[in-house]
Amino acid sequence: MRAAVVTFPGSNCDRDLALALERSGFEVVRVWHKDTALPAGIDLVGLPGGFSFGDYLRCGAIAANSPICREVVRFAEGGGHVLGICNGFQILLETGLLPGALMRNSNLKFICKTVTLRVETALSPFTTLLGEGATLDIPVAHHDGNYQASPELIRDLDSEARVAFRYGDPLNGSAGDIAGILSQNRRVLGMMPHPERASEAATGSSAGAAIFDGIASAFASA
Amino acid sequence: MREPDITEDLIAGHGLKPEEYQRILEIIGRVPSFTELGIFSAMWNEHCSYKSSRKWLRTLPTSGPQVICGPGENAGVVDIGDGQAVVFKMESHNHPSYIEPYQGAATGVGGILRDVFTMGARPIAAMNSLSFGQPGHPRTRSLVHGVVEGVGGYGNCFGVPTVGGEVRFHPAYDGNCLVNAFAAGLADADAIFYSAASGVGMPVVYLGAKTGRDGVGGATMASAEFDETIEEKRPTVQVGDPFTEKRLMEACLELMATGAVISIQDMGAAGLTCSAVEMGDKGGLGIRLDLDLVPVRERAMSAYEMMLSESQERMLMVLRPEKEAEARAVFDKWDLDFAVVGETIAEDRFVVVHGGEVKADLPLGTLAGSAPEYDRPFAEPAEAPALEPVPEADPVEALRALLTSPDHAHKAWVWEQYDTMVMADTVRAPGHGSGIVRVHGTDKALAFTSDVTPRYVRANPQMGGRQAVAEAYRNICATGARPLACTDNLNFGNPEKPEIMGQFVRAVTGIGEACTALDMPIVSGNVSLYNETDGAPILPTPTIGAVGLALNPGELIGARAAEGDVLLLLGPQGSHLGASALLWHLWGREDGDAPAVDLELERRHGEFVRANGARMAACTDLSDGGLALAAFEMAEAAGCGAEIEGDGLAVLFGEDQARYLIAASAEEAAALASAAEKAGVELAAVGTLGGTDFSLGGSRAPMADLRTAWRGAFAELFG
Numbered sequence: 001m002r003a004a005v006v007t008f009p010g011s012n013c014d015r016d017l018a019l020a021l022e023r024s025g026f027e028v029v030r031v032w033h034k035d036t037a038l039p040a041g042i043d044l045v046g047l048p049g050g051f052s053f054g055d056y057l058r059c060g061a062i063a064a065n066s067p068i069c070r071e072v073v074r075f076a077e078g079g080g081h082v083l084g085i086c087n088g089f090q091i092l093l094e095t096g097l098l099p100g101a102l103m104r105n106s107n108l109k110f111i112c113k114t115v116t117l118r119v120e121t122a123l124s125p126f127t128t129l130l131g132e133g134a135t136l137d138i139p140v141a142h143h144d145g146n147y148q149a150s151p152e153l154i155r156d157l158d159s160e161a162r163v164a165f166r167y168g169d170p171l172n173g174s175a176g177d178i179a180g181i182l183s184q185n186r187r188v189l190g191m192m193p194h195p196e197r198a199s200e201a202a203t204g205s206s207a208g209a210a211i212f213d214g215i216a217s218a219f220a221s222a
Numbered sequence: 223m224r225e226p227d228i229t230e231d232l233i234a235g236h237g238l239k240p241e242e243y244q245r246i247l248e249i250i251g252r253v254p255s256f257t258e259l260g261i262f263s264a265m266w267n268e269h270c271s272y273k274s275s276r277k278w279l280r281t282l283p284t285s286g287p288q289v290i291c292g293p294g295e296n297a298g299v300v301d302i303g304d305g306q307a308v309v310f311k312m313e314s315h316n317h318p319s320y321i322e323p324y325q326g327a328a329t330g331v332g333g334i335l336r337d338v339f340t341m342g343a344r345p346i347a348a349m350n351s352l353s354f355g356q357p358g359h360p361r362t363r364s365l366v367h368g369v370v371e372g373v374g375g376y377g378n379c380f381g382v383p384t385v386g387g388e389v390r391f392h393p394a395y396d397g398n399c400l401v402n403a404f405a406a407g408l409a410d411a412d413a414i415f416y417s418a419a420s421g422v423g424m425p426v427v428y429l430g431a432k433t434g435r436d437g438v439g440g441a442t443m444a445s446a447e448f449d450e451t452i453e454e455k456r457p458t459v460q461v462g463d464p465f466t467e468k469r470l471m472e473a474c475l476e477l478m479a480t481g482a483v484i485s486i487q488d489m490g491a492a493g494l495t496c497s498a499v500e501m502g503d504k505g506g507l508g509i510r511l512d513l514d515l516v517p518v519r520e521r522a523m524s525a526y527e528m529m530l531s532e533s534q535e536r537m538l539m540v541l542r543p544e545k546e547a548e549a550r551a552v553f554d555k556w557d558l559d560f561a562v563v564g565e566t567i568a569e570d571r572f573v574v575v576h577g578g579e580v581k582a583d584l585p586l587g588t589l590a591g592s593a594p595e596y597d598r599p600f601a602e603p604a605e606a607p608a609l610e611p612v613p614e615a616d617p618v619e620a621l622r623a624l625l626t627s628p629d630h631a632h633k634a635w636v637w638e639q640y641d642t643m644v645m646a647d648t649v650r651a652p653g654h655g656s657g658i659v660r661v662h663g664t665d666k667a668l669a670f671t672s673d674v675t676p677r678y679v680r681a682n683p684q685m686g687g688r689q690a691v692a693e694a695y696r697n698i699c700a701t702g703a704r705p706l707a708c709t710d711n712l713n714f715g716n717p718e719k720p721e722i723m724g725q726f727v728r729a730v731t732g733i734g735e736a737c738t739a740l741d742m743p744i745v746s747g748n749v750s751l752y753n754e755t756d757g758a759p760i761l762p763t764p765t766i767g768a769v770g771l772a773l774n775p776g777e778l779i780g781a782r783a784a785e786g787d788v789l790l791l792l793g794p795q796g797s798h799l800g801a802s803a804l805l806w807h808l809w810g811r812e813d814g815d816a817p818a819v820d821l822e823l824e825r826r827h828g829e830f831v832r833a834n835g836a837r838m839a840a841c842t843d844l845s846d847g848g849l850a851l852a853a854f855e856m857a858e859a860a861g862c863g864a865e866i867e868g869d870g871l872a873v874l875f876g877e878d879q880a881r882y883l884i885a886a887s888a889e890e891a892a893a894l895a896s897a898a899e900k901a902g903v904e905l906a907a908v909g910t911l912g913g914t915d916f917s918l919g920g921s922r923a924p925m926a927d928l929r930t931a932w933r934g935a936f937a938e939l940f941g
Contacts, residue, residue: 009465009468009469009556009557010379010465010468010469012379012380012381012468012644012645013381013644013646015645016644016645016646019646020646049644050381051378051379051381051464051465051468053465054379054463054464054465054466055379055465056465109371109638109639110371110374110375110378110638110639110640110641111638111639112378112637112638112639112640112641112642112643113634113638139643141378141641141642141643141644143378194643196646197643197644197646199646200646202649202660202775203646203647203648203649203660204648204649
């Protein structure tokens with residue numbers, strides 16, 4: 001099992017995502033935003049949190065146009081698995097791999113705290129070990145996590161069971177309290193909360209490890 | 223470009239006193255050029271030269287077996303075993319934050335982070351100590367919003383967890399808020415980078431962001447009092463770019479790993495001037511700079527502007543010439559400027575060339591070493607006024623008044639705007655005493671706290687100075703960690719007034735006594751004077767930042783107090799209400815002396831806590847609000863009520879020092895009691911956790927009501 005974790009200038013959760021994947025059994029290759037190819041034999045690409053390109057212009061907009069992102073899109077379109085966390089989710093939206101937009105939090109403030117998430121579908125490698133209806137406490141840390149989309153799109157996400165996670169309590173103004181969504185082929189997940197920050201008991205919680213273990217088990221059984 | 227003539231007005235406008243200008247004439251034997259005058263004013267202002275404070279700073283204890291590098295470099299360096307070191311410092315950005323709160327606070331955070339990674343350390347924790355005017359003052363609300371957003375905006379993007387801090391309010395800060403930023407980093411003890419240049423003819427390299435006109439004269443501005451012309455000073459505040467700083471940090475750490483760096487210095491106050499002079503002076507060398515090679519982002523900048531610009535996110539480095547290509551490649555990778563702008567020279571000269579003309583040619587060693595040092599007259603502080611009789615009050619209602627005061631209200635509104643968990647090593651985030659961060663990849667953890675009680679320092683500067691250190695010591699001990707060392711950020715008014723100088727001198731005396739007795743040397747720090755507006759000084763505020771070390775998770779005391787636990791008071795029953803939070807918040811009174819700090823008792827109690835931490839479910843120090851406030855916070859964290867015994871406001875709200883509140887199961891409480899007897903320390907049961915009411919000696923209120931009031935008060939005032 002091999003995963004690539006991309007570092008953009010301004011990424012600040014790349015190390016932690018790589019470590020969380022390693023704890024779940026992945027061999028992790030670090031990839032630079034100027035690289036023009038993904039390493040061979042990659043099963044998963046991780047887009048980490050942070051402030052790629054300073055969040056200037058629009059969160060994720062510049063990163064989505066970096067050389068490596070063209071390859072990430074190609075990889076996903078070929079059926080590859082991609083996990084985007086926080087800024088990584090914002091980048092996935094800007095590449096068009098996931099639909100909708102992340103707006104500024106409704107209180108116009110950065111929000112960092114541990115929140116309760118509800119798992120909305122078990123039908124993805126990311127959520128298979130958690131099970132529908134499960135709850136998990138995971139930190140959020142973002143300024144632009146207010147998920148918005150057209151009513152038609154929200155309806156489609158619901159009817160296709162593509163909402164992966166919702167906030168237990170309203171947090172940032174997100175439509176339907178959406179915290180994470182899946183692509184149509186269910187192999188691309190974008191989520192605002194940070195499971196990599198809750199993947200070790202030593203720092204308070206390992207609730208997020210099940211997400212990484214889930215992807216690992218999907219490849220192990222493949 | 224023709225430079226202006228040197229006139230008396232120009233000299234005064236540079237914050238130089240006539241006698242200081244005379245000294246310049248003596249040193250160089252001629253009238254300085256405009257650029258040279260700017261350079262002198264930058265080097266000799268209070269902010270950079272510590273001219274009023276140096277005499278007293280020398281009295282502080284700064285060494286110990288744990289200290290690798292004390293004050294004088296960009297930050298202090300302390301051994302944490304296994305070949306690792308923690309590098310830390312605290313620094314103020316008070317004046318800029320009052321003028322332009324977001325950018326002032328943001329660049330304060332940026333500056334302290336740069337101080338840490340300049341030494342080769344990756345920042346792993348940040349804290350901030352904020353002092354604002356009264357909530358009703360017309361400026362306070364926008365300052366609170368701007369400063370908190372600025373601190374978060376910079377630290378969050380940079381990617382350092384903010385794990386602690388303080389927020390206080392007092393009318394004395396109405397016209398002069400305080401923003402003190404702390405950062406700590408982790409480095410290998412044998413890979414610390416210093417600022418002393420070495421070798422003649424070595425390239426001097428400019429790194430990072432381009433130079434603009436922002437912040438020209440900032441350090442001089444920060445060394446003067448405020449008056450009604452404050453709005454005109456806005457252009458002296460720098461603009462921060464945390465994205466560039468994050469890249470600069472990554473690039474510098476990569477560069478250091480290549481072995482290319484001989485010495486390195488960040489460009490902070492007085493930018494290019496201070497950094498170049500410092501590197502040359504420490505290495506006993508001269509420096510020649512060619513300003514035509516400096517990367518700029520504005521056209522037609524003069525030599526004067528370039529030498530005094532405080533544009534952020536810049537570094538100056540002396541490079542091993544054979545490594546230039548390798549070093550340049552690192553900066554190309556991160557899309558940052560890398561420009562050779564000068565060289566080290568054997569003569570003791572600081573030569574600045576621009577447009578083919580020599581704009582400054584000064585004796586470098588004298589420029590660095592001859593800053594004036596004043597032995598300012600000081601008045602011994604007057605004795606604090608005696609405590610007037612304290613009226614009766616219902617204890618739980620008194621507690622409610624504290625809980626809903628901006629000083630003691632729950633501060634989630636503040637810290638939820640800070641990323642407290644980035645880097646995924648945060649063991650304890652703000653809101654539970656000291657912040658705790660695991661040393662990445664090890665079992666070790668570092669505890670961080672920032673403390674001072676300005677009310678006490680005003681009532682009794684020496685005791686208040688002691689108390690700031692003692693409280694920091696207690697906050698570290700209450701985590702189970704061993705206190706290692708401190709940084710001090712000394713914020714005072716105008717030192718030319720003897721009574722202010724007296725506050726400073728005696729506070730430093732008290733800090734020194736406590737640091738010696740508690741074995742917490744001062745390894746770095748910063749002095750901020752002239753914190754006055756229209757002649758009204760702030761409360762004397764010597765903030766102490768302290769760091770502690772736990773060798774493994776087993777040494778850490780938990781935060782797991784629960785229903786049924788016994789509450790134990792370590793130390794004497796409360797009795798001291800002078801200068802207390804209760805007096806201030808209930809009656810607006812500040813009479814009475816500061817509580818006495820018995821350093822021997824502090825040490826014994828701190829050591830008892832650390833030796834017996836495994837038996838404790840939770841432990842907190844007693845400070846503002848005494849037993850009542852500590853017990854409330856412990857019950858709230860446990861998610862239940864509490865019954866606290868104790869009769870009278872002094873017992874419940876007294877702020878006597880050297881005290882801790884401990885929660886433990888009945889069985890462990892008994893074991894702690896016998897341990898206390900053996901150790902000869904005072905330990906008494908004062909209540910139990912449980913129920914739905916919070917009761918103080920029979921005066922009670924539903925816990926849910928108090929909790930709602932406490933948690934909602936800050937947002938109600940400022941949200």
